[in-house]
Amino acid sequence: MILPSYLDAAEQKKLVRWSLESQAREPNPTNLDIHYHIPREGLWNVYVQNPDSTILPKALDSDVVEEPSSGPRQLVNNTPASIDNFQTLAATPKPPPAPSPSAQPTTPSNLLTKLRWANIGWYYHWGTKQYDFSRGKAPIDKHLQFICKSAVASVNWSELYNGSEGVEWDKDEPEWKSWDSTYGE
Numbered sequence: 001m002i003l004p005s006y007l008d009a010a011e012q013k014k015l016v017r018w019s020l021e022s023q024a025r026e027p028n029p030t031n032l033d034i035h036y037h038i039p040r041e042g043l044w045n046v047y048v049q050n051p052d053s054t055i056l057p058k059a060l061d062s063d064v065v066e067e068p069s070s071g072p073r074q075l076v077n078n079t080p081a082s083i084d085n086f087q088t089l090a091a092t093p094k095p096p097p098a099p100s101p102s103a104q105p106t107t108p109s110n111l112l113t114k115l116r117w118a119n120i121g122w123y124y125h126w127g128t129k130q131y132d133f134s135r136g137k138a139p140i141d142k143h144l145q146f147i148c149k150s151a152v153a154s155v156n157w158s159e160l161y162n163g164s165e166g167v168e169w170d171k172d173e174p175e176w177k178s179w180d181s182t183y184g185e
Contacts, residue, residue, distance in 0.1 A: 001155055020044035020143065024118035027138050031116045031126075034096060035103045043115060055111055057103035058138070076129045090133040094125040107131070120144070129140035 007015065025042025032038055037056050039046050046053060081089055092132050123135040 001158060003154065006154070011147075015144075015147070018143065019118065020115075021167045022141065023120065024115060028119045029123065030118045032111055032114060035099045036111065038105075038111075043108050046113050047112055052107055053110050054105050055108060056105050058099035059101050059103055060105075076127075078129055078133055081130075089130060092128075092130075094128050094130065094132045094134070100183055109164060 003034070021042070021044055024044060025038075026040045030043075031094075032043065035057055037058060039055075043055075048127065079085060119138065121140050123132045124130075125132045129171050
């Protein structure tokens with residue numbers, strides 16, 4: 001489902017600002033936390049306070065460092081989660097990946113261009129391509145919840161799933177028929 005222009009330009013700017021100031025910081029991991037000692041206040045806030053400060057790589061003080069790969073990236077092929085294997089998957093240790101040995105001390109402004117994602121809600125472990133349920137769930141900002149719930153409620157699900165009447169569902173009725181009223185509960 002694509003919702004073109006669902007958020008106007010002002011709301012998009014507000015969401016980007018919130019993402020950088022509030023979400024891309026502890027307790028929410030980012031793609032940079034594995035490799036750098038990102039301050040607790042987050043990369044954006046450090047940049048605003050002192051753009052020329054130095055952020056040190058974790059490889060400088062780590063006993064475990066990522067070995068450079070000579071070939072293509074190894075693909076992860078996980079067993080799909082199910083009710084039967086959830087407890088095993090949830091209990092499987094998901095140690096943090098090793099920091100990159102090639103990371104160099106750098107400035108917040110340089111690292112901001114490398115910021116790709118910040119976790120929201122359940123912690124996702126990119127190394128295993130699974131959620132790490134042992135870490136619990138981080139709180140989700142109320143404004144972000146409102147945006148998501150409003151987007152789901154704005155969709156005419158019966159129009160989207162038109163023609164799916166002949167599909168057999170696991171339950172008596174497909175879940176999408178109540179998403180506009182139950183999403184996020």
